[in-house]
Amino acid sequence: MQLLMFYLLGFGALVSALLLVTSRRAVAAAMSLVMVMLCLAGIYVLLEAHLIAVLQIIVYAGAIMVLFLFVIMLLNVEEKSGRLSNRKIALQFVGILAVGATMVAVAGLIHIDPAQVADGFGTTKAIGRMLFTDYLLPFEIASILLLAAIVGAVVLAKRRLEE
Amino acid sequence: MVSLNAYLILSALLFSIGAVGVFTRRNALIIYMCIELMLNAVNLTFVAFSKFLGNMDGHVFVFMIMTVAAAEAAVGLAIIIALFRNKETVNVDAINLMKG
Numbered sequence: 665m666q667l668l669m670f671y672l673l674g675f676g677a678l679v680s681a682l683l684l685v686t687s688r689r690a691v692a693a694a695m696s697l698v699m700v701m702l703c704l705a706g707i708y709v710l711l712e713a714h715l716i717a718v719l720q721i722i723v724y725a726g727a728i729m730v731l732f733l734f735v736i737m738l739l740n741v742e743e744k745s746g747r748l749s750n751r752k753i754a755l756q757f758v759g760i761l762a763v764g765a766t767m768v769a770v771a772g773l774i775h776i777d778p779a780q781v782a783d784g785f786g787t788t789k790a791i792g793r794m795l796f797t798d799y800l801l802p803f804e805i806a807s808i809l810l811l812a813a814i815v816g817a818v819v820l821a822k823r824r825l826e827e
Numbered sequence: 828m829v830s831l832n833a834y835l836i837l838s839a840l841l842f843s844i845g846a847v848g849v850f851t852r853r854n855a856l857i858i859y860m861c862i863e864l865m866l867n868a869v870n871l872t873f874v875a876f877s878k879f880l881g882n883m884d885g886h887v888f889v890f891m892i893m894t895v896a897a898a899e900a901a902v903g904l905a906i907i908i909a910l911f912r913n914k915e916t917v918n919v920d921a922i923n924l925m926k927g
Binding site for chain 2: 667674677678681694710716727736739767768809810814821
């Protein structure tokens, strides 16, 4: 059952990722990316990462993709000319394929037997405890990063008053 | 029981597809989406290793990556809006202001 779910979700993620890379319209690409993220959320549940799965849906498929869709709607751009770059495309493609094949080969070599996971692995309680004890400083720095991102986005995107 | 290799191979494939998108597409918005796809592939690796090593540190890292991705998306999309206002295009081949 687990294996079947993994293959279904993994196949869905791969097909949606290919659609994302090949689709001409930006909205269709955004929808494919939402599909990839939902499939990955399912795979996180298989890996007993329940909090991460929920965060994946709320933060990635929810917040970030809504931001993308708003910008696509605001700019209303369609690709008129060719969508591929014209500089040494074949060379880039071969390079990426080589790197990808190497990564897959290395991933195939790694073998670790699954450890016995403790009770409450991946729950909000367990991760919250880690965040507020061992990882308190990174957690606080992340909040400052988000504040900087808010200020930066407003400064960059707002229209200048004198114009 | 799914082996660790299966998760890692899926992650590597997703990362490579994202890299193909970043290098071949010219629409800045779609390049951003491909970067998000690559970040997601890395997250999958973290969570898979976390499960198979029985250690929850990976989940905290994924949490931090999500925070950084959200910040990056907000600032990056603001930059794209500012560029579009000046250049009337999001084609990255047309954006060469800082080219030496």
